[in-house]
Amino acid sequence: MCTYDDETMEPVPPKLNPGEREVVMICHDECIFHTNECKRRMWLRDNEQPIKKKGNGHAIHVSDYICETTGHLALTPAQIAAQEALPPNSRLQSYDARKIIYPGKDHDKCKTHLAVNIFEYTNPNKIGLWVFDCSSAHEGLAEDALNVHNMNINLGGKQRHMRDTIIPLSNPPPSPGKIDTRGTTQSMSYPSDHPNPDLAGKAKGMKVVLQERESAWDEFERRRGGKKLLGKCKDCQMSNIKKDAARQLALAEAMGTDDTISDEVLEAAQSEDFVNEKPRIQHYLESRGHKCLFLPKFHCELNPIEMLWGYVKYRFRNATDGKFPTARELIPQCLDLCNVHTIRIFFRKSWRYIDAYRKGLDARQAAFAVKEYKSHRRVGLTRDILATLAMVWCTLMSSHNLILHVS
Template sequence: MVADFVSADYGWLRSRDGNQSARVLFRAGKGRDGYFTNDEILQHAEKAMTILEKDYPEDDHVFVFDNATTHLKRADDALSARNMPKTCKNWGVSAPVRDATGKQTHGGDGKILMQKVCIANGVFNGAPQEFYFPEGHTNTGLFKGMAKILEERGFDVSKKKAQCKDFNCPRGSTSCCCRRILYNQPDFVNVESNLERVCRLKGFKVLFLPKFHCELSFIEQCWGFAIRSRRFMDAYYKGLNGKQAAWAAKQYRGHRVLPSAIMSEFESAHLN
């Protein structure tokens, strides 16, 4: 697979001297380079920002990404009411074990090693809110539970369930269950993605396209046009004329190049 950055002003992102490129060639697959996860996306963004900082510092840059889950991934311990217990428990969220360089580690079976970590603390009225009981408390180190967290925020949830069945809350409701109340709290709503955080720390803005069919995304159209153009060029290289090339490009849509026997295929198709 190929990953790159493109803009209307500069085209494909390159350094001014042409020696550096933001393009990444990735051989996807378990037995190859693995998979293009959020970690690779962050590295790719870092590579692009390095070029932009060095050669295009006079502009304000905004990265635009589609709504893929790998782009929207948050920190392993990011605030989320999902799976939070209502009462005090020894509870945490699952996160991959990482080595000294921040890379995920794998076990002997090739699977990512996981561990339980404490969820990040919240922010209420501009001040940090601890979600785990402090040293010296009877329940030191235990998760407070949604009921206690909401009680500290002024909510009476003594008669509320942890969540509505299957989280199918009444339409428009914001206080039907503990989990729904937390979902609507500002610190739970405004959690940055890893991509937003990395870019913000370097002074770059990030926008995510709304959720729609991927073929409407600009980058998909860009790659689609490039692949179609390549098929036409390959057709001309193999001796086809314009009409023949159009037929071949339609027959092999989705392919970057045409088979070596395409001329014979064309003749056979039009003789039968």
């Protein structure tokens, strides 16, 4: 990755070995602005009461990407002019990765926007490290993803057709004299030209999938001990409404009971190809030669774009008048006020948080270290941070005790 000078924030190119490519981190997030999101403080005469509008007003949804190389992920005016000179079929579909949506009646509907083409144009021959927050929208699986919760026990019925897979090598070894199916390709549906018309084109279901994984089926039969096959019991169907699949599996394993979820689901979910199924967005980015990361929950300080939202909302609230046309015009202007130099400062602060957590500091210690140490992408040594924090704490306590003693 490229580093940046502590004073000027100018880039310092990395030293790359032959065949290596520079990695650039791109951070994504979404934010909602409201037309009535105005300043909360105002000057009033005596006996005057502020007249505030009820509700938050119309919502304006902003989805944006930022990176250290260009700031906002968008083409420069010169690059846009070069694109306009090309034939229409050769141009990029969009020149800015930012998407502003005005949901609601008589307003624009949400549209899908991919920023990869813009990144590859503005950062040629570089690998993008795309960072997203840990939300259900970003972690959504593809329609044909390997997911046991989209499977029936038996073939056919209302179940999705899933993609082909390779039986993991980590599956149990075959019994003596049995075929080793590990490492072979497995289809989750019967071919459309299957000789049996009752099977042609139908999804196989959990039972057939396990039977084709002979060693996994043998292990399942040994553990089942003649019990009746169950897809999901009533408890599982109720908990599915409130809990996601991962939490269900963890709960079932912790309870150690066969009544919570079927052995077929557990057996299939313990296979690496099901457990390690990647989200749809990660599949797409990796197919384009890039990388994808998801931030841990409740750690917004690791995403520099969160600081961008604070920067923009402060200026928006000072200028808005509570009217939708004004807000619609103000939001892009406030976003454009944040230049690449400021965005690099946001990234530097997030890098220091990452370095603090990597050194084993907790949230309170990390927040102190980020404010105390201003080096690029790192904080001081752990022992120095803890010693300084202890000294500051002792000073505060001494001052507090002195005040109490005097009073």
